[in-house]
Amino acid sequence: MRPPPSVRPAPSPTRGTTAPTTTGVRATAPAAPRRARPRRAVNLPAGVGATLWLLVVVLPLYYILVTSLRTPDGYLGDGALALPGTLTLDNYGRVLGSGFARLLLNSAVVTAATIVLVLALALPAAYAIVRGTSRAVRVGFSLFLLGLAIPAQAVVVPIYLIITRLQLYDSLLAVILPTVAFSLPMSVVVLTSTLRDVPDELYEAMTVDGAGPARTFTRLVVPLARPGLVSIGIFSGLGAWNGFLFPLVLTQSPEQRVLPLGLWNFQNQFGTDVPGLMALVVFSALPVLTLYLFGRRHLLGGLTAGFGK
Amino acid sequence: MTTAVPALGRAPADRRRHGRPGALWAVPAGLFFTAFGLAPILVVAYLSLTRWNGLGDPVWTGLDNWRALRDDADLTHGIWTTLLLTALCWLVQTPLALLLGVWAAAPQRNRAVLSAAFFLPLLLSTAAIALAWQSLLDPNFGAAATLGPWLGAPDGNLIGDPDRALYVVALVIAWQFVPFHTLIYQAAVRQIPATLYEAAAIDGADRVRQFRSITLPLLRHTIIASSVLMIVGSLTYFETILLLTGGGPGTETRVLPLHMYIKGFVGFDMGYASTLSVLLVAVGTVLSVLIVRATGYHRMASDREGL
Numbered sequence: 001m002r003p004p005p006s007v008r009p010a011p012s013p014t015r016g017t018t019a020p021t022t023t024g025v026r027a028t029a030p031a032a033p034r035r036a037r038p039r040r041a042v043n044l045p046a047g048v049g050a051t052l053w054l055l056v057v058v059l060p061l062y063y064i065l066v067t068s069l070r071t072p073d074g075y076l077g078d079g080a081l082a083l084p085g086t087l088t089l090d091n092y093g094r095v096l097g098s099g100f101a102r103l104l105l106n107s108a109v110v111t112a113a114t115i116v117l118v119l120a121l122a123l124p125a126a127y128a129i130v131r132g133t134s135r136a137v138r139v140g141f142s143l144f145l146l147g148l149a150i151p152a153q154a155v156v157v158p159i160y161l162i163i164t165r166l167q168l169y170d171s172l173l174a175v176i177l178p179t180v181a182f183s184l185p186m187s188v189v190v191l192t193s194t195l196r197d198v199p200d201e202l203y204e205a206m207t208v209d210g211a212g213p214a215r216t217f218t219r220l221v222v223p224l225a226r227p228g229l230v231s232i233g234i235f236s237g238l239g240a241w242n243g244f245l246f247p248l249v250l251t252q253s254p255e256q257r258v259l260p261l262g263l264w265n266f267q268n269q270f271g272t273d274v275p276g277l278m279a280l281v282v283f284s285a286l287p288v289l290t291l292y293l294f295g296r297r298h299l300l301g302g303l304t305a306g307f308g309k
Numbered sequence: 310m311t312t313a314v315p316a317l318g319r320a321p322a323d324r325r326r327h328g329r330p331g332a333l334w335a336v337p338a339g340l341f342f343t344a345f346g347l348a349p350i351l352v353v354a355y356l357s358l359t360r361w362n363g364l365g366d367p368v369w370t371g372l373d374n375w376r377a378l379r380d381d382a383d384l385t386h387g388i389w390t391t392l393l394l395t396a397l398c399w400l401v402q403t404p405l406a407l408l409l410g411v412w413a414a415a416p417q418r419n420r421a422v423l424s425a426a427f428f429l430p431l432l433l434s435t436a437a438i439a440l441a442w443q444s445l446l447d448p449n450f451g452a453a454a455t456l457g458p459w460l461g462a463p464d465g466n467l468i469g470d471p472d473r474a475l476y477v478v479a480l481v482i483a484w485q486f487v488p489f490h491t492l493i494y495q496a497a498v499r500q501i502p503a504t505l506y507e508a509a510a511i512d513g514a515d516r517v518r519q520f521r522s523i524t525l526p527l528l529r530h531t532i533i534a535s536s537v538l539m540i541v542g543s544l545t546y547f548e549t550i551l552l553l554t555g556g557g558p559g560t561e562t563r564v565l566p567l568h569m570y571i572k573g574f575v576g577f578d579m580g581y582a583s584t585l586s587v588l589l590v591a592v593g594t595v596l597s598v599l600i601v602r603a604t605g606y607h608r609m610a611s612d613r614e615g616l
Contacts, residue, residue, distance in 0.1 A: 064441050080452040121338040128334035137335050147346050151544040153566040154589035157582050158352035181345030207328035242434035244548050260436035274444045281437045288432045
């Protein structure tokens, strides 16, 4: 098998004004004499490549959606990519009836708690790193940076040990604690760079007004850090919502199951009910899809938190 | 560090300390990260010297687990598979994401619409993606049955074929992660000043030349950053593989992290799994440090000098 049909290494137009010719094959003449509005050259190979990639992206999504609407007979008979003969919402109803609410609630709790904890822990730390004078904090910051390189996979065994010793095994808290810990390094780094952008004069002004660190924090740091807070809120929230490894290793019972684990369990339990599984996949993506539709900029910013600059 | 001029009439040191947050502000985050991020590294090193089945207490066995590495036939294969998969993923994803990112960064309307669709896989969790692809690749009812013959598998069995499985896994991973890297490249390209292209166009540089002489060199740091993420991130691919193939057929797609997971949480040999974990931590750290050093990324020299 070969790699996916890909954009061939054809030249892609870069940004802004490229060659002011209409064909765009080769702009040999320096600046055409009549300077009409430079028309953007059409880049055919790149357009074809991008369309091919679009096909690769959309086909599986189409499959998920269409399969989730098929009847059991339709799934077995229609062919995977054919338009379905009869559409049905039964699959969604069946999934809703088989404990979806529990999965949703658990995932929501884990996500919300992770976001709250990460924000509450990371912002004060970033404040101390940027404005503090303590040497210990600086050393601590480099440890956080080290943490960016630790793969969670490599430490699941000791985390399992720690969680069982804390008597937290098979609880939502068992999932929340390590999830927060592994969101912290990136969050602290992002918030630190946000706070570094705040002009010193603002801090000085607060001090001149007699404000202590606590007041400066609530009056100045929190409002000015808002863009960074939104970014890392989304970043850590997505990590918690999609997280699979920690729930897999640290929970067991159906009562503590979160959505990604629920997907796997559904497949293990009702292996042949693929339309049902796809309906569950669609359900699990709905909250993030809503965020994408109404706050695309924030969502994408949160995804690439740390690559802002 | 601040360089603010101290206010008049007060001793500078006094002024500077006043209103500053103490180390206490960083303590909660520090404790949290120590407990669940740093301490586990020490604990895993200790556990690698013990025998432990996940219940009860670990029993000290010295270097037994480390000696057992030698006799683990799956280990060599696992390391090889991990390296191969990482290389494959890099080779597939980097050119794709780079070109798509450059393409999507241009301001045309149709490109904005298409790239909104490009980012859709980002909305799905790893579990959702792996399970959707698994049914998509089902040789009987999935799309593989229809598309398989076109792709050289008349029986539609793409994922169950030992020679193809790893490539299929790399494709699924690319589907999941190319959008993310595209996003990074798109943002980076948008920061390249338009004047550079205008000047190049006046000098008669065509599109290929502009891409080679302006875009690529200025994206150097982004390429490095994205590659580091990919290589370090390749350890996380194991979730996809666990759900997609379970490491099969046979042990064909059993990468090192998955081998560790299976030993520890399926075979309950947590001591040996810890030994494998120590290897993972070491490999991950060495790899990132090497890349960062080799590329001079840590110096953070500006690639925009003179602009």
